[in-house]
Amino acid sequence: MWRRVASLSSSISSSFLAQTASRLNTWESLxxxxxxxxxxxxxxxxxxxxITFFLGGPGSxxxxxxxxxVETFGFAHLSAGDLLRREIASKSADxxxxxxxxxxxxxxxxQVTVKLIQKEMELSDNHKFLIDGFPRTxxxxxxxxxxxxxxxxxxxxxxxxxxxxxxxxxxxxxxxVDDNLETIKKRLTVFQALSLPVINYYSERGKLYTIKAIGxxxxxxxxxxxxxxxxxxxxxxxxxxxxISALVVVIDMS
Ligand SMILES: Nc1ncnc2c1ncn2[C@@H]1O[C@H](COP(=O)(O)OP(=O)(O)OP(=O)(O)O)[C@@H](O)[C@H]1O
Ligand SMILES: O=c1ccn([C@@H]2O[C@H](COP(=O)(O)O)[C@@H](O)[C@H]2O)c(=O)[nH]1
Ligand SMILES: [Mg+2]
Numbered sequence: 001m002w003r004r005v006a007s008l009s010s011s012i013s014s015s016f017l018a019q020t021a022s023r024l025n026t027w028e029s030l031x032x033x034x035x036x037x038x039x040x041x042x043x044x045x046x047x048x049x050x051i052t053f054f055l056g057g058p059g060s061x062x063x064x065x066x067x068x069x070v071e072t073f074g075f076a077h078l079s080a081g082d083l084l085r086r087e088i089a090s091k092s093a094d095x096x097x098x099x100x101x102x103x104x105x106x107x108x109x110x111q112v113t114v115k116l117i118q119k120e121m122e123l124s125d126n127h128k129f130l131i132d133g134f135p136r137t138x139x140x141x142x143x144x145x146x147x148x149x150x151x152x153x154x155x156x157x158x159x160x161x162x163x164x165x166x167x168x169x170x171x172x173x174x175x176x177v178d179d180n181l182e183t184i185k186k187r188l189t190v191f192q193a194l195s196l197p198v199i200n201y202y203s204e205r206g207k208l209y210t211i212k213a214i215g216x217x218x219x220x221x222x223x224x225x226x227x228x229x230x231x232x233x234x235x236x237x238x239x240x241x242x243x244i245s246a247l248v249v250v251i252d253m254s
Contacts, residue, residue, distance in 0.1 A: 047127040049150055054132045055199055056158030058187045059169035060213045062132050068221045069130055073228045076126035080134035083116040084108055103177050105186030107136050110143035118148055137194040155202040158213035162188055
């Protein structure tokens with residue numbers, strides 16, 4: 001259906017098309033969510049989940065902007081890194097393995113991370129999830145889709161120069177075991193090799209919103225705000241809403 005609408009005119013800007021495709025994908029993923037609920041994979045909730053994946057290199061400013069997104073748009077913030085650090089602090093069975101993996105700048109096995117995210121989603125009363133720093137690898141992505149049974153509605157990517165990311169991480173001063181030059185270099189290599197393919201995957205599906213993550217925190221948020229504001233403006237709870245927004249697109253184009 002969305003492909004038919006999208007092919008009506010080649011003169012529409014690609015960003016507009018990407019936005020439209022994304023809205024239509026929202027419908028696709030909502031119906032997938034409903035199907036998964038029917039199969040009992042995820043607990044039925046009053047509203048279908050709206051999922052944002054927030055990706056970007058170490059120190060690109062994801063966590064900082066999550067605070068603003070939560071304040072403004074009321075998402076539940078799930079930082080994969082924070083969930084893993086909580087496992088270390090609680091000395092859980094996986095704690096020692098997670099600590100070593102983080103010190104090495106490597107990626108924790110998907111099943112461990114996805115289970116932690118799943119638990120938080122199930123415990124939350126919210127239906128809007130801002131999943132920060134995940135999926136880090138294609139295997140993470142596939143594992144999330146298989147276990148949770150839904151795809152993201154929006155994927156945000158913070159594009160930041162390496163020099164700036166290194167500077168920010170070294171100044172962070174939060175006592176993180178991975179905030180040292182040796183681990184940062186490893187994390188940057190892992191990001192390039194394993195996380196960029198995930199970003200490319202979502203770009204090809206028209207779900208990716210890339211932000212140049214340099215400037216002040218407020219300047220960056222002013223680039224982030226319209227992305228979520230657009231989704232707030234058009235609630236997609238029903239098929240009719242969907243058709244209406246598609247119609248608006250067609251009228252806009254003519
Ligand atoms: N726009 C900005 N300009 C300068 N410093 C910033 C900016 N945004 C965030 N910072 C600072 O950079 C550091 C890293 O930011 P943050 O923790 O939000 O990054 P992150 O993407 O979550 O990193 P990680 O993936 O390592 O968790 C923090 O000390 C934060 O205060
Ligand atoms: O999905 C994930 C997220 C994180 N990790 C590990 O944790 C650190 C820190 O993550 P931040 O998002 O920067 O807080 C990361 O370098 C990985 O080692 C992970 O394995 N999987
Ligand atoms: Mg962070």
